[in-house]
Amino acid sequence: MGNESGIRKAINGVLYGNRLTVMIRILLGAMLIFSGTLKITDPASFGQMVAQYEILPTMLIPYAASLIPALELLLGLTLVIGLTVRASAGIAAILMTAFITFITINLFRGRTFECGCFQSRILGLGFSETVSPWLVVRNCIFLAGFVIILRAERHLLSLENFVEKIRLNNLEKTKYE
């Protein structure tokens, strides 16, 4: 019974926002920075990866291939430094849902190809990963992480928390002046 309440306490702690939430936020942010930077170095091959999914119209591929890496990089940076954390986590969750949908549609079509998740052909860097059910599971884990950050009410070790602390301190000081 005591054990059960301990687990519940730990879950509530993560959901409210504790050190584990901070770790999830920084790890996922770093992952987005890594992924976005790799894609920015080689937009052409990322465009080809996007085209392989055969979901977006051809005309939209260059726009998507320009936006997604920049978005990943920006979301990663804001999550790591802790600025507009909930909004960043919200967009990252939507992005992850889109990735999961695109991969699942192609799995149903019976197609397997390089997912283009963490890759830069021009740098010869990245992990070679093919579209598979495991990829869906992994992205669902990432999605859960972003939802936890989105739901959390407190973000320790974040710029917005720091700014809020300064603001509250100043309020206290000026209160009796």
Place this chain on the structure above:
Amino acid sequence: MPASTKLISRRLLREMLVILVTAGAMGIVINLVHPRGFILISRPALEARKIVTISAEEARIKYDAGAVFIDARDRDEFNAAHIPGAVNVPALDVENHKSGLDFTFLQKPAELVLYCDGPACGASAMLARAIQERGYSRTIYIIGEGIPEWESRGYPIDREKGNGK
């Protein structure tokens, strides 16, 4: 959960919009300065680039290289005189969605050269757009001065028997 910290607030949506706009601007700037960036071009501009006007001489070179010639004029005009081997696809019939039009030439790997009576007839341009709408993504060539220029240069013409020419 208190109202101030509800899951989706106006402030959250506003911040999300700011992030999306910033990322969009970042994407465009990165793409502009990137040595391997995309050439971002709108659909109408790209399609306009894929319809190229050429002279009868250039058309002759393509003719000799096995290009498919499409006559965009009416059936009667085509029967009276046309470039040998040309396929007749009247632009007006395509515009009016008439049945029985043969578009099998689109499957051929050869280049497409369209012609009508000249720059003022407009049928070639109309047909070129209709062909693009059917999913043809390669360049379409139009003989700017049409069949009169082709004829004036002494290039081959098939005439209706008994036409007197």
